Amino acid sequence: MGDIATVTGLVKRFGDLAAVDGVDFAIREGEVFGLLGPNGAGKTTIISMMSCLIPPTEGDIFIDGASVRKQAIAVKSVLGVVPQEIALYPTLSARENLAFWGRMYGLGGKTLSSAVDEALELAGLADRAKERLEKYSGGMKRRINIAAGILHKPKVLLMDEPTVGIDPQSRNHILETVKDLNAQGMTVLYTSHYMEEVEFLCDRVAIVDHGKIIAQGTLAELRRVVGDADVVRIGVDDAFADETLDAIRALEGVEKAERADSTLEILAADGGAVLADIVSALTAAGEKVHSAEVVEPNLESVFLHLTGKSLRD
Ligand SMILES: Nc1ncnc2c1ncn2[C@@H]1O[C@H](COP(=O)(O)OP(=O)(O)O)[C@@H](O)[C@H]1O
Ligand SMILES: [Mg+2]
Known part of the structure; x- marks a missing residue:
């Protein structure tokens, strides 16, 4: 057409x-x-x-x-x-x-x-x-x-x-x-x-x-814009402290990390490999982890990948 x-x-x-x-x-x-x-x-x-x-x-x-x-x-x-x-x-x-x-x-x-x-x-x-x-x-x-x-x-x-x-x-x-x-x-x-x-x-x-x-x-x-990166999605408390995001971003293997409400979206070349490190870092910072999964990239991931920020900011 x-x-x-x-x-x-x-x-x-x-x-x-x-x-x-x-x-x-x-x-x-x-x-x-x-x-x-x-x-x-x-x-x-x-x-x-x-x-x-x-x-x-x-x-x-x-x-x-x-x-x-x-x-x-x-x-x-x-x-x-x-x-x-x-x-x-x-x-x-x-x-x-x-x-x-x-x-x-x-x-x-x-x-x-x-x-x-x-x-x-x-x-x-x-x-x-x-x-x-x-x-x-x-x-x-x-x-x-x-x-x-x-x-x-x-x-x-x-x-x-x-x-x-x-x-x-x-x-x-x-x-x-x-x-x-x-x-x-x-x-x-x-x-x-x-x-x-x-x-x-x-x-x-x-x-x-x-x-x-x-x-x-x-x-x-x-x-495909996200390339081969995985998306790690973590459910956290609404009261999540944004300073903890910097600790996540500093982890080896993490490309980008952003929060939208009570969800963290993290891009990593190998999601499975960094998942344990992410959860440890969150626990060390005193944050509750409600859920954790490695998922297919979606449009939110594309936006995060291109701009380094969340669509819902
Ligand atoms: N009539 C206007 N005068 C001055 N600035 C405007 C006007 N309309 C929109 N803007 C500004 O232009 C930008 C885009 O606005 P808008 O098109 O409403 O965005 P969106 O619909 O994607 O939320 C915003 O920074 C907004 O403040
Ligand atoms: Mg509008």
Whole structure:
């Protein structure tokens, strides 16, 4: 399949800050493409330029052949956007909110009401369609927000961290919805700082940090970035003292070590060989070890390998 979106030489400066600093990637028609990066990496700024909300400082983006600089109307007609901030009216019902958005997209009459029905079904909220949005949980609001983004059956859907801060049930529902939409032929750009979501959903991924793409490719290609290194994962207390990390980093055979919440991620050429030394060092420092395992590298390991820091920092 060909590329449905291409981003070339994209830069966005806010004063002295290059929030997006020379980004190139292409999204193939029919795929789920992931933008994975920590908070502040530039994901929302990229989405805002793709959806014509803010102009690029340099570079351009083509979506379905149209330039965001010169053909914003054509770009918007093929795009659905699910923004990070929820754009709904609390005092209107779910159905009324969706009908409002549908009219914004130029739908009316029977086309509008069937689009709203379909979207409610997809959000799994058809039975609660008449309730005011203010009664909905955060997760249900997000699901309606997604429904609003796909009413007009866009070719390309841009989703900006749609699962941040919601309950696990709504999160799973959203992930399954993305899979369904993609199976029906929709191309999706999915941004997240959760590597599990990106691994679950995406065909290809670009990892962003400080406004730059530091690696991109299929999941298999990205895992190879880590090379032959093993990942040692250790479960520790939340109260883990960060000075202990330096002791781990100083161990022979340890390439990198980082902590995300109560998990230590350690890269080592031979995980099995250093595991005992790591556990001894932790015990000597008075740290509790809840679990210890040598695992396959994942996107978190790739990020750690490339930046020396954890995605969740
Ligand atoms: N309108 C703005 N004015 C100034 N700085 C901004 C603006 N929008 C974003 N930034 C900065 O640009 C960087 C990237 O932000 P953002 O794109 O929101 O990152 P992400 O979505 O990956 O968390 C951050 O340092 C952020 O503070
Ligand atoms: Mg963001």
